[in-house]
Amino acid sequence: MYHIDSFMAELERKNPAQPEFIQAVREVVESVIDVVNDNPAYLGTRILERITEPDRIITFKVEWEDDNGDVHVNRGYRVQFNNALGPYKGGLRFHSSVTLGTLKFLGFEQIFKNSLTTLSMGGAKGGSDFNPKGKSDNEIMRFCKAFMTELNRYIGPDVDVPAGDIGVGAREIGFLYGQYKKLRIEHTGVLTGKGRFWGGSLIRPEATGFGAMYFAREMVAEAGDTLEGKRIAVSGFGNVAWGVAMKATELGAKVVTISGPDGYIYDEEGVGTQEKWDFMLNLRASNNDIVEPYAKQFNAKFLSGKKPWEVQVDMAFPCAIQNELNVTDAELLAANGVSYIVETSNMGCTPEAVELFQKKNITFAPGKAVNAGGVAVSGLEMSQNSMKLSWPKEEVDERLNRIMKDIHSACVESGRNGNRIDYIKGANIAGFRKVADVMLELGF
Numbered sequence: 001m002y003h004i005d006s007f008m009a010e011l012e013r014k015n016p017a018q019p020e021f022i023q024a025v026r027e028v029v030e031s032v033i034d035v036v037n038d039n040p041a042y043l044g045t046r047i048l049e050r051i052t053e054p055d056r057i058i059t060f061k062v063e064w065e066d067d068n069g070d071v072h073v074n075r076g077y078r079v080q081f082n083n084a085l086g087p088y089k090g091g092l093r094f095h096s097s098v099t100l101g102t103l104k105f106l107g108f109e110q111i112f113k114n115s116l117t118t119l120s121m122g123g124a125k126g127g128s129d130f131n132p133k134g135k136s137d138n139e140i141m142r143f144c145k146a147f148m149t150e151l152n153r154y155i156g157p158d159v160d161v162p163a164g165d166i167g168v169g170a171r172e173i174g175f176l177y178g179q180y181k182k183l184r185i186e187h188t189g190v191l192t193g194k195g196r197f198w199g200g201s202l203i204r205p206e207a208t209g210f211g212a213m214y215f216a217r218e219m220v221a222e223a224g225d226t227l228e229g230k231r232i233a234v235s236g237f238g239n240v241a242w243g244v245a246m247k248a249t250e251l252g253a254k255v256v257t258i259s260g261p262d263g264y265i266y267d268e269e270g271v272g273t274q275e276k277w278d279f280m281l282n283l284r285a286s287n288n289d290i291v292e293p294y295a296k297q298f299n300a301k302f303l304s305g306k307k308p309w310e311v312q313v314d315m316a317f318p319c320a321i322q323n324e325l326n327v328t329d330a331e332l333l334a335a336n337g338v339s340y341i342v343e344t345s346n347m348g349c350t351p352e353a354v355e356l357f358q359k360k361n362i363t364f365a366p367g368k369a370v371n372a373g374g375v376a377v378s379g380l381e382m383s384q385n386s387m388k389l390s391w392p393k394e395e396v397d398e399r400l401n402r403i404m405k406d407i408h409s410a411c412v413e414s415g416r417n418g419n420r421i422d423y424i425k426g427a428n429i430a431g432f433r434k435v436a437d438v439m440l441e442l443g444f
Contacts, residue, residue: 002048003039004029007389011052018101020322024108024347025052027366031428036436045444047436051111054081054104062128064143076147077152077416078126078162081107084438086120087158091165093127094143094172103127105322106165109346110375112431113368115408119379124160126151132167133287144175152180157188157385159357164193166321169284170205187431189385192378201381202393204374207400209243211319211373212253212317212344216402219340222299222421224410228252234271234312235259236320240344240371242280244272244317257308257354259320260291264308265307267300312336318348327352334360342365354424361420369407369427376403 012022036042058078065071080088089111103125111123131224164173171201173193217227230253234241237258245255254270295302309329316333318325330353341357341364343349357364377400415426
């Protein structure tokens with residue numbers, strides 16, 4: 001019989017100074033503890049210990065040269081967490097904040113996110129403490145080549161298929177894939193997020209944001225509501241926020257904020273035109289991490305050093321980074337009458353914020369369900385690569401829509417509590433059961 005406190009105490013002892021990983025595991029364990037304790041097979045095979053320990057952690061040195069000829073040394077990682085359902089799958093993050101604990105949290109979340117998609121993908125995550133900000137294209141290329149020189153021996157289309165994440169976009173994926181091809185002398189679907197003409201899938205850049213909106217549409221429909229006329233606060237201004245803004249507009253809602261490290265934009269007219277979406281892409285490509293130019297370009301308000309959660313909206317979509325929305329932000333949103341929190345970043349809300357939303361009966365959906373559209377389309381890219389085909393945009397979008405509907409249905413089925421849906425519990429139980437059962441079937 002498992003007891004949460006004793007299990008978590010032992011996990012924390014084995015994983016010191018990794019608060020994000022501990023936070024992610026606690027959320028899942030709190031949801032599934034009764035399911036595990038009621039299943040003798042789970043208890044007898046110590047399923048919780050096995051599923052919370054990575055299969056392997058790969059750490060390596062990355063040496064690269066800047067434009068002045070100076071040598072720099074960064075640390076690279078790949079956390080291959082669980083491959084019960086298929087090849088390891090998860091992004092690469094290049095950012096100065098990257099630590100092993102961060103990547104373990106993200107890899108652990110990826111197990112259940114990938115499980116929810118119903119596609120054959122295990123969970124992994126990787127990256128480096130290298131920060132692309134302020135670097136030239138040639139410096140980024142040299143870093144990517146050095147990184148892939150070390151990583152290539154541990155990945156492959158049937159072993160581990162990395163994708164992009166923060167700091168790793170189309171440019172970086174291109175440099176990484178070019179080096180992989182050079183070293184392995186093969187053209188395979190070993191990375192996703194590839195360019196359109198060398199194995200990439202249509203709508204991959206938009207997929208996370210599109211998928212979040214498809215999930216949100218199902219969520220409000222479950223509550224007897226619609227997206228029509230809803231005001232939405234979004235954080236971030238990269239691909240995820242961009243995809244949310246486009247699909248929200250198409251579905252009848254209005255995104256009124258985007259944000260960056262410098263502050264947030266309040267656009268009363270809505271981030272809802274092609275010109276504005278294109279400008280967001282240009283901001284992202286500039287690699288400067290600021291959104292203030294949007295305000296000057298479109299006569300919107302810029303609020304320096306603040307977060308967008310003070311704006312009165314119907315729905316909030318954290319789209320930037322983990323724990324970006326805290327309990328103070330949650331109190332502001334609740335006081336302003338928010339009805340839905342759609343966590344689009346990975347673990348974007350602190351536990352205290354989530355607890356407040358639940359206490360006030362504000363519908364909350366977790367990132368592992370909401371943002372699964374990105375990895376879902378990565379999985380569809382893997383399928384296209386395997387068949388040497390390229391599906392039209394409409395087919396990929398329709399498949400994404402169906403996947404997000406199925407994810408929502410799984411959350412509702414496992415999370416229904418009377419007239420309310422506990423989306424956290426639903427997502428965790430649905431994702432966990434599939435992985436745990438396959439682990440049992442495969443033996444140990």
